[in-house]
């Protein structure tokens with residue numbers, strides 16, 4: 487099994503960038519949305535300088551974050567309670583400049599919104615999202631209902647306060663929708679698993695996207711405390727190192743850009 491790298495500390499954000507992140511986080515209304523620079527560096531391969539540059543842009547996103555927060559409050563949620571790393575999704579998308587981002591699991595649209603904001607800023611790329619919505623029973627979220635459920639009359643991505651022509655949203659089970667989407671793509675530059683968190687489903691999704699990955703593709707999965715060995719096994723097969731985001735269960739890897747060195751046993755040197 488591939489070993490998981492020790493939890494990195496947040497790294498060194500400059501004072502200015504720290505202030506921009508704090509403002510965006512306050513506007514979004516969730517203290518978990520901190521930024522882990524070391525994790526970003528490991529998963530993207532980008533320089534500190536470039537990452538700090540794009541993180542500085544978060545300042546300008548505060549009004550959108552406020553509106554996302556307002557919509558969650560109106561939908562009966564104290565905060566967005568889903569993916570804890572929206573600003574990292576923004577930064578990764580900015581620095582990787584992907585043509586194709588694929589995500590499974592949309593719910594109110596926190597991750598989708600941040601992928602789209604970055605793609606719009608890049609003026610390049612498409613987000614392909616797949617969601618099988620969980621429906622909220624009544625107008626108020628009941629105690630026994632998951633906060634990912636969608637209030638009556640609303641749809642996947644209901645808290646996203648803007649429309650983007652870069653969004654290709656598919657409603658349905660990822661087991662059937664993901665292969666359909668992947669088939670149409672020439673490559674996948676960035677993938678996020680955030681739907682059904684079982685080992686079998688994560689393994690299936692990773693096997694489905696695998697033929698379209700390339701050196702430098704970034705692959706992320708949230709809630710890996712529920713998905714057993716699926717992610718580390720995939721990482722081992724891809725000769726990639728798994729990086730965990732702080733103490734959360736969001737993990738990521740970047741496919742090596744150089745071919746892995748083969749062991750002498752499987753690749754004997756020709757006799758001199």
Ligand SMILES: C[S@@+](CC[C@H](N)C(=O)[O-])C[C@H]1O[C@@H](n2cnc3c(N)ncnc32)[C@H](O)[C@@H]1O
Pocket residue numbers: 568569590591592593594595596597598616617618619620634658659660661680681682
């Ligand atoms: C944790 S939420 C996604 C959170 C989202 N990434 C965000 O940042 O706000 C999981 C979503 O996956 C959906 N889902 C559950 N099972 C699914 C399946 N089999 N196929 C596709 N989506 C599924 C849920 O209904 C929910 O909308």
